[in-house]
Amino acid sequence: MSSKNRGFAAGLVGAVETAEQPRGVADRAGERLGVGALAGRNNRLAELASGALVSRAQELVDPGRCRMWSEHNRDYGALTETSCADLIESLKAQGKQEVPAIVRRLHGESAHDFEVICGARRHWSVSWLRSHNYPDFRFLVEVRELTDEEAFRISDLENRARADLTDLERARDYLRALEKHYDGRQKSMAQRLNVTESWLSRYLDLARLPSALLGAFPNPQDLKIKHVTLLKPLLKPEDRRQRVLDEAQRIADDLANGAAAPATSQDVIRRLSQAAAAPKKSGSPKKSGKPPPEIIASASGRGVIRLDGRKRNEVGLTLLLSGGTSREEVVEAFGVILTRCFPN
Numbered sequence: 001m002s003s004k005n006r007g008f009a010a011g012l013v014g015a016v017e018t019a020e021q022p023r024g025v026a027d028r029a030g031e032r033l034g035v036g037a038l039a040g041r042n043n044r045l046a047e048l049a050s051g052a053l054v055s056r057a058q059e060l061v062d063p064g065r066c067r068m069w070s071e072h073n074r075d076y077g078a079l080t081e082t083s084c085a086d087l088i089e090s091l092k093a094q095g096k097q098e099v100p101a102i103v104r105r106l107h108g109e110s111a112h113d114f115e116v117i118c119g120a121r122r123h124w125s126v127s128w129l130r131s132h133n134y135p136d137f138r139f140l141v142e143v144r145e146l147t148d149e150e151a152f153r154i155s156d157l158e159n160r161a162r163a164d165l166t167d168l169e170r171a172r173d174y175l176r177a178l179e180k181h182y183d184g185r186q187k188s189m190a191q192r193l194n195v196t197e198s199w200l201s202r203y204l205d206l207a208r209l210p211s212a213l214l215g216a217f218p219n220p221q222d223l224k225i226k227h228v229t230l231l232k233p234l235l236k237p238e239d240r241r242q243r244v245l246d247e248a249q250r251i252a253d254d255l256a257n258g259a260a261a262p263a264t265s266q267d268v269i270r271r272l273s274q275a276a277a278a279p280k281k282s283g284s285p286k287k288s289g290k291p292p293p294e295i296i297a298s299a300s301g302r303g304v305i306r307l308d309g310r311k312r313n314e315v316g317l318t319l320l321l322s323g324g325t326s327r328e329e330v331v332e333a334f335g336v337i338l339t340r341c342f343p344n
Contacts, residue, residue, distance in 0.1 A: 058143070067111075097137075099122070102154060114143070118154060171225070175204055186200060212248055212252075229331065230339055246275070251268060270339065270340070297333075298333065304333040
């Protein structure tokens with residue numbers, strides 16, 4: 001350290017020395033403090049430069065100056081005092097917001113200064129407190145410079161830990177992001193999200209189920225990605241797809257008219273699976289003996305598993321591998337059989 005800097009630091013300490021302290025002691029203490037303070041600053045700058053220390057800009061702001069990001073997937077209008085009760089009580093007990101929301105700074109907007117990427121529930125709760133006898137509460141935000149794709153990935157990471165976001169809502173978010181942020185390249189999207197392609201594919205398949213099919217379910221939000229392995233094979237080839245969609249329409253009509261209809265998602269899937277089977281030809285002569293084995297086919301119509309008969313407590317299966325059946329097709333076919341054997 002230069003003598004100029006040492007003198008400056010010593011002067012700062014000298015300005016606050018007490019009358020009882022000897023002058024020489026004050027000089028030596030000032031020199032030691034000056035060296036430590038400047039060395040600490042240099043160390044901090046070095047840590048920032050190397051990436052070992054991350055600096056984030058956090059601010060306490062008026063929540064009224066913040067708006068939700070257009071791609072935010074939480075239904076902000078559905079938030080209530082009841083749904084946010086635990087967070088409201090935590091904020092009151094702590095006297096402040098402990099975890100900052102992630103926002104982007106807006107430019108050129110007179111009504112808002114920030115756009116909330118993650119933290120809608122925190123924003124709602126602080127806003128509620130400010131209007132219910134806690135006017136001094138402020139909204140803690142962490143300001144970041146983010147592209148839309150980066151904002152989507154941050155939001156997705158937070159959403160995976162949330163139990164109140166359904167598989168169907170998450171699936172639809174992924175499908176929108178696939179085109180908007182990744183130009184339809186599923187592999188690139190999986191890499192950026194750090195997930196497997198097969199994991200992402202199941203969510204995308206769920207989002208792509210036709211609305212006519214979803215209309216057969218009492219509550220489509222109850223559908224899980226595990227149901228995709230049962231529903232997707234029912235939609236190919238075209239003749240089977242049409243039988244399934246016709247049956248889905250009949251179920252939807254029953255639901256609308258208050259008539260008897262399947263009560264659960266498994267009940268709907270079981271009825272659709274039955275409708276998918278090819279209709280029996282009328283007028284054919286009755287055959288004696290055992291019925292012909294049933295073939296469980298893949299989405300492409302290729303036979304995957306043959307049911308060789310079912311006794312009281314067992315089912316005979318044969319894998320049909322000669323046609324180039326893939327592992328994924330076998331897993332889907334087994335899912336259909338398991339649903340029949342274990343409907344609940």
